[in-house]
Amino acid sequence: MRHPPGLKGFLLALGLLLGLLLLSTGAGLLAYFLLEVYLAPPGWTILGVALLVLLPGAVALGRRFPWLTDWYYFLPALSFLLVFTLYPVGLTLYLAFTDYSGKRNGFPDRSTETRVVGQEGPRLLLEAPVREALRCDPCQGETVEVYAEGHRLRARIAQAEGAALLLDRVPPFRAGYVAKVNAFRFVGLRNFAFILSQASQALLPVFLWNVLFAASTVLLNALLGLVLGLILNNKGLKLRNFYRTVLIVSWALPGVITVQVWVALLNYNFGAINRLLGVLGVYPIPWLNDPDWAKVAILLVNLWLGFPYMMTATLGALSTIPDELYEAAKVDGATPWQALFGITLPLLEKPMAPILLSSFAYNFNNFYIIYLLTGGGPAQEGRLATAQSTDILISWAYKTAFSAEGQSAYGLGAAISLLIFAITVAISLVNFRVTGALREVR
Amino acid sequence: MRQTLAVLALGLSLALAQGKITVWTHFGGPELEWLKAQAQAFTKTSGTQVEVVEVPFGDIKQKFILGAPQGQAADLVVSIPHDWLGEMAQAGVLEPMGKYVTQSYLSDLQPVAVEAFTFGGKLMGLPAFAESVALIYNKKYVKEPPKTFEEFLDLAKRFTTGSTFGFLYNIGDPYFNFGFFKAFGAEGVFAKDARGNLDPSRLLIGGEAGEKALQFIKDLRFKYNLVPEGVDYGVADGAFKDGALAMIINGPWALGDYKKAKIDFGIAPFPTPPGAKVPWGPFLGVQGVVVNAYSKNKTAAVNFAKTLVSGRNLVSFNQAGGRIPVSKSAVKALERDPVVAGFSRVFPLGTPMPNIPEMGKVWGPWGNAISLAIQRPDSNVRKIVEDMVAEIKKAIGK
Numbered sequence: 001m002r003h004p005p006g007l008k009g010f011l012l013a014l015g016l017l018l019g020l021l022l023l024s025t026g027a028g029l030l031a032y033f034l035l036e037v038y039l040a041p042p043g044w045t046i047l048g049v050a051l052l053v054l055l056p057g058a059v060a061l062g063r064r065f066p067w068l069t070d071w072y073y074f075l076p077a078l079s080f081l082l083v084f085t086l087y088p089v090g091l092t093l094y095l096a097f098t099d100y101s102g103k104r105n106g107f108p109d110r111s112t113e114t115r116v117v118g119q120e121g122p123r124l125l126l127e128a129p130v131r132e133a134l135r136c137d138p139c140q141g142e143t144v145e146v147y148a149e150g151h152r153l154r155a156r157i158a159q160a161e162g163a164a165l166l167l168d169r170v171p172p173f174r175a176g177y178v179a180k181v182n183a184f185r186f187v188g189l190r191n192f193a194f195i196l197s198q199a200s201q202a203l204l205p206v207f208l209w210n211v212l213f214a215a216s217t218v219l220l221n222a223l224l225g226l227v228l229g230l231i232l233n234n235k236g237l238k239l240r241n242f243y244r245t246v247l248i249v250s251w252a253l254p255g256v257i258t259v260q261v262w263v264a265l266l267n268y269n270f271g272a273i274n275r276l277l278g279v280l281g282v283y284p285i286p287w288l289n290d291p292d293w294a295k296v297a298i299l300l301v302n303l304w305l306g307f308p309y310m311m312t313a314t315l316g317a318l319s320t321i322p323d324e325l326y327e328a329a330k331v332d333g334a335t336p337w338q339a340l341f342g343i344t345l346p347l348l349e350k351p352m353a354p355i356l357l358s359s360f361a362y363n364f365n366n367f368y369i370i371y372l373l374t375g376g377g378p379a380q381e382g383r384l385a386t387a388q389s390t391d392i393l394i395s396w397a398y399k400t401a402f403s404a405e406g407q408s409a410y411g412l413g414a415a416i417s418l419l420i421f422a423i424t425v426a427i428s429l430v431n432f433r434v435t436g437a438l439r440e441v442r
Numbered sequence: 443m444r445q446t447l448a449v450l451a452l453g454l455s456l457a458l459a460q461g462k463i464t465v466w467t468h469f470g471g472p473e474l475e476w477l478k479a480q481a482q483a484f485t486k487t488s489g490t491q492v493e494v495v496e497v498p499f500g501d502i503k504q505k506f507i508l509g510a511p512q513g514q515a516a517d518l519v520v521s522i523p524h525d526w527l528g529e530m531a532q533a534g535v536l537e538p539m540g541k542y543v544t545q546s547y548l549s550d551l552q553p554v555a556v557e558a559f560t561f562g563g564k565l566m567g568l569p570a571f572a573e574s575v576a577l578i579y580n581k582k583y584v585k586e587p588p589k590t591f592e593e594f595l596d597l598a599k600r601f602t603t604g605s606t607f608g609f610l611y612n613i614g615d616p617y618f619n620f621g622f623f624k625a626f627g628a629e630g631v632f633a634k635d636a637r638g639n640l641d642p643s644r645l646l647i648g649g650e651a652g653e654k655a656l657q658f659i660k661d662l663r664f665k666y667n668l669v670p671e672g673v674d675y676g677v678a679d680g681a682f683k684d685g686a687l688a689m690i691i692n693g694p695w696a697l698g699d700y701k702k703a704k705i706d707f708g709i710a711p712f713p714t715p716p717g718a719k720v721p722w723g724p725f726l727g728v729q730g731v732v733v734n735a736y737s738k739n740k741t742a743a744v745n746f747a748k749t750l751v752s753g754r755n756l757v758s759f760n761q762a763g764g765r766i767p768v769s770k771s772a773v774k775a776l777e778r779d780p781v782v783a784g785f786s787r788v789f790p791l792g793t794p795m796p797n798i799p800e801m802g803k804v805w806g807p808w809g810n811a812i813s814l815a816i817q818r819p820d821s822n823v824r825k826i827v828e829d830m831v832a833e834i835k836k837a838i839g840k
Contacts, residue, residue: 102507102529102533102799103532105507107511107534109532110531110536110566110735111528111531111532111536111561112562113564182533182534264676267672267674268672269670269672270672270677286671289672290817377813378813378817380814381814381825381826382829384833385806388810403805403806
């Protein structure tokens with residue numbers, strides 16, 4: 001049988017390989033859970049059983065579709081893709097609709113641990129009243145974990161009265177303790193509703209500043225990079241390579257360090273920049289203490305960090321413009337300005353457009369400069385503590401998920417990430433459509 | 443060759459017989475050496491191997507919560523701050539310690555330390571040492587610590603010159619500011635219910651107490667002109683290290699550097715602010731040892747934890763790193779140490795930082811309110827406090 005042609009063949013091969021991988025993983029998991037009832041198998045049992053299914057499976061598939069064997073080289077890459085890309089994406093999607101968090105993580109709450117003093121079938125007698133000991137109200141339907149040395153069992157509470165607890169199943173061992181499980185559950189769209197309920201205090205202003213930040217950063221960096229690139233491309237300039245090396249330094253240094261140095265330089269009373277301005281007779285500027293000046297500070301520092309990239313990109317694009325064009329222009333009597341606006345800039349547009357767009361997408365989620373330079377601050381009246389004057393969407397998501405809402409609100413964080421994903425995709429699509437960059441790239 | 447093999451086999455069988463426990467720690471330097479020495483001593487007496495693994499402080503909580511149920515976390519952690527306790531207990535990874543300790547052990551501990559490590563009415567860890575902020579003064583400028591706010595203001599103003607500062611501290615951080623909220627009437631961040639547990643629905647840092655405290659913090663900048671814009675932890679700490687600052691609010695963690703910089707310092711409580719109802723009292727943080735609820739070798743882990751926090755070992759721990767033990771007998775043995783003596787006058791004024799997870803929803807809005815109040819001289823303190831309370835209530839009520 002021959003390889004089916006075109007897209008159909010590609011999709012068929014991919015489908016078969018994915019099916020094989022998922023089947024063997026499923027078999028591994030199934031075997032693990034079946035074995036778990038009788039003994040405690042080590043984690044790598046899953047891998048072993050999966051390989052036991054995968055190898056004969058691959059041989060059998062190869063007999064049925066002989067052309068597929070070439071595709072087997074793709075299996076390792078595909079399995080990595082499954083584990084490290086598709087699985088987290090799937091998990092994010094799933095968590096966005098749950099209330100999963102550090103304290104609702106599906107594990108028993110050990111501070112509700114209560115000793116079992118009597119046991120008769122599914123009925124347990126606790127040392128204290130159920131409602132207080134397990135901190136549940138109503139207790140019916142809550143999941144609990146019953147355990148003793150070497151045993152554990154999950155069960156639901158069928159009925160609770162006083163210190164007596166009726167479970168929906170009989171523990172097959174002598175119960176020592178019982179604790180409530182912090183179950184997480186589906187909440188539907190509640191995470192999204194919560195985010196949108198903060199729209200006026202968080203989502204909208206943060207979104208506006210986010211777009212402004214990304215757009216101005218790209219514009220400023222591109223302008224400075226363009227000017228410097230044009231100057232450095234001039235062959236008459238002496239010490240060209242020296243300037244190029246010096247100008248690239250800010251790009252070569254790790255930003256994690258330089259941004260923190262900038263924090264010190266921009267300090268209101270003690271920073272070098274305000275002292276310098278003071279010498280020149282200018283009042284100190286509240287770089288990091290005023291909501292508006294902080295935005296300026298961020299754009300300036302990001303310019304310092306980002307212009308070498310644009311400069312290098314410009315230099316690269318300039319080297320693709322053939323010299324004959326300029327010679328022809330000279331012969332026709334064009335001034336240097338006319339050559340710049342007639343030849344250089346139009347020919348730079350096409351190679352630069354995809355770079356500008358990808359730079360926009362990158363800066364749109366440029367978490368580290370915000371987090372390190374201002375931490376989202378300074379505070380602004382009428383805003384939530386998680387969405388301050390310079391917070392962008394991604395830093396807002398980070399603060400919401402990992403510092404505000406009970407410190408590890410993975411469910412809410414996942415929902416915000418999905419929203420950011422949707423926004424970034426929408427903006428990129430509009431960008432590509434407007435500039436036609438997608439066609440150029442192909 | 444054969445002999446080595448025999449020794450190895452013997453060692454292996456011993457290790458298998460006696461088991462092995464893993465300890466995660468964020469200690470470094472002499473404190474890490476102390477822990478390793480303790481581990482060796484424990485191996486000698488009990489035969490249990492102890493492996494000490496260094497984990498960065500900021501990673502411990504997350505790693506432990508995620509790893510413990512999978513069997514991928516240490517058997518015990520030395521040490522966690524008590525304000526992580528609620529979250530870790532609710533995540534189910536901490537072994538309740540009540541059933542392992544004796545009454546005489548508990549009575550040797552300072553009551554606030556036991557309170558700090560109790561969550562939901564259960565002791566979830568063994569407290570080891572405590573820390574809080576206090577007024578630290580440079581004896582070059584300040585001979586006797588100020589008893590009243592007038593004395594304090596007089597000193598602070600006298601030394602605020604072009605090249606020196608009278609008083610600086612990390613003014614934007616609620617942790618450093620809680621003492622003022624307490625002085626103006628907030629006993630804690632949350633009120634306690636009838637059984638002594640913190641009730642997250644009753645917030646105490648709002649209302650009149652919050653307004654007065656915030657106004658006082660604002661006055662430190664705009665009325666008394668002591669703490670100018672741009673002062674953060676780094677600036678204040680650096681100035682004190684350089685000997686250019688007379689008084690700072692800071693904690694025991696900074697004292698090692700001050701000693702190294704040869705600053706002759708003293709420790710005292712901050713004087714009662716003007717118009718305050720009760721004395722200033724800082725947040726008390728207690729660190730202690732916790733045991734993994736999923737540990738395979740719980741008995742050995744608990745025994746090691748108990749040796750670590752025994753009064754005698756806490757004294758040697760203090761000599762290693764200068765931390766202030768919470769055991770009464772250890773404090774008594776160390777009463778001639780000026781740092782231990784200074785802070786044991788401050789601790790009784792303090793309130794343990796809340797250990798319930800709801801506190802995580804307070805820090806953000808609270809810090810925000812303080813930054814807003816000190817941003818401009820005309821900031822509306824009443825509105826700021828109202829917004830703060832509304833935001834916290836909404837987050838907690840959800």
